[in-house]
Amino acid sequence: MRWEQQKLDDDGAALLSLRGMIRTVTTPDFEGVSFHEIACRTALNKVPVQSSMPFRWTINTTRGCLHRCVYCFARKTHEYLDLDAGRDFDTQIIVKTNVVQVLRAELAKPSWSREHVALGTNSDPYMRAEGRYRLMPGIITALAESGTPFSILTKGPLLRRDLPLLKEAAQQVSVSVAVSLAMVTPELQQAVEPGTPDPRARLGLIGAIADAGLDCQVLAMPILPRLTDSQEHLDALHGALAEAGARDVTTGALHLRPGAREWFLAWLAAHRPHLVGPYRRLYRGGSYAHSDYRRSLARRAALARERHGFGDGADPMWRGRSTPEPVVSEVGPQPALF
Numbered sequence: 001m002r003w004e005q006q007k008l009d010d011d012g013a014a015l016l017s018l019r020g021m022i023r024t025v026t027t028p029d030f031e032g033v034s035f036h037e038i039a040c041r042t043a044l045n046k047v048p049v050q051s052s053m054p055f056r057w058t059i060n061t062t063r064g065c066l067h068r069c070v071y072c073f074a075r076k077t078h079e080y081l082d083l084d085a086g087r088d089f090d091t092q093i094i095v096k097t098n099v100v101q102v103l104r105a106e107l108a109k110p111s112w113s114r115e116h117v118a119l120g121t122n123s124d125p126y127m128r129a130e131g132r133y134r135l136m137p138g139i140i141t142a143l144a145e146s147g148t149p150f151s152i153l154t155k156g157p158l159l160r161r162d163l164p165l166l167k168e169a170a171q172q173v174s175v176s177v178a179v180s181l182a183m184v185t186p187e188l189q190q191a192v193e194p195g196t197p198d199p200r201a202r203l204g205l206i207g208a209i210a211d212a213g214l215d216c217q218v219l220a221m222p223i224l225p226r227l228t229d230s231q232e233h234l235d236a237l238h239g240a241l242a243e244a245g246a247r248d249v250t251t252g253a254l255h256l257r258p259g260a261r262e263w264f265l266a267w268l269a270a271h272r273p274h275l276v277g278p279y280r281r282l283y284r285g286g287s288y289a290h291s292d293y294r295r296s297l298a299r300r301a302a303l304a305r306e307r308h309g310f311g312d313g314a315d316p317m318w319r320g321r322s323t324p325e326p327v328v329s330e331v332g333p334q335p336a337l338f
């Protein structure tokens, strides 16, 4: 690692300069993992204007993620640190230990406009390491006290720890909590997301969020072509989410951006080699699956939504916006792409 060559990262935070670097920690509780503790200069990261994301600000407490999802599109960001997007992303975790302090200073500036802030975009704020570093309670409190609305996306049941705090924050500002869960088959889920808790733990988290009186959205992404995209899979997923108490569900097909693409295709070659050719054809145009495929998936997902009581079949992510995919409630034929 060439620490001395690091400058500003893509989030705008100064990482890994010798000045920012505090120490590297390893512990038997996290075998094979190194935590590089740094003093960041920026906590709030501005999303590029050209981004289609429905928020302009994010906070990431770490770089790299112990959840190790093979499809993770944040992998590429590790290359800015002179680390690789594969194993290093999974095991070389940069922790912004002073993020709460820096955030408080940023929120206190007269120029801060109290726009929505999203957490959980490039790493999971409730990965297991949060139990050690306890950064989230300070962030939640700081955002709420400053009148800043925020959302959290996670796969980590550790969020249960902060539910009382989130309930309190929701009295002060708009708080949105979403759980990421796209497959309920434990064997496949553990192969694709080896560092995450199994689906039952996340279904339990959804129930706990609902029991706390907070709406729990579910991001059922990515849906994996030929692995989790059948009507049967989508029905099983939506049925389990409805039973757990999810407020609403957003589905979406796998994206294969550079960084994630290489890592995911290597996983596919090792675990489902017969699908490598079909995936290459489906993603021949770039990061997104062919539009015919996405339309077909949207139809099946809309049917599953309706069957399991999630409204009129309109995916919540696209309500009130121009929809890239048709929202209909009948299942059309599978496109002949595979």
Ligand code: SF4
Binding pocket: 065, 066, 067, 068, 069, 071, 072, 073, 074, 121, 122, 123, 124, 155
């Ligand atoms: S939990 Fe999110 S950030 Fe972490 S590896 Fe999985 S997709 Fe990436």
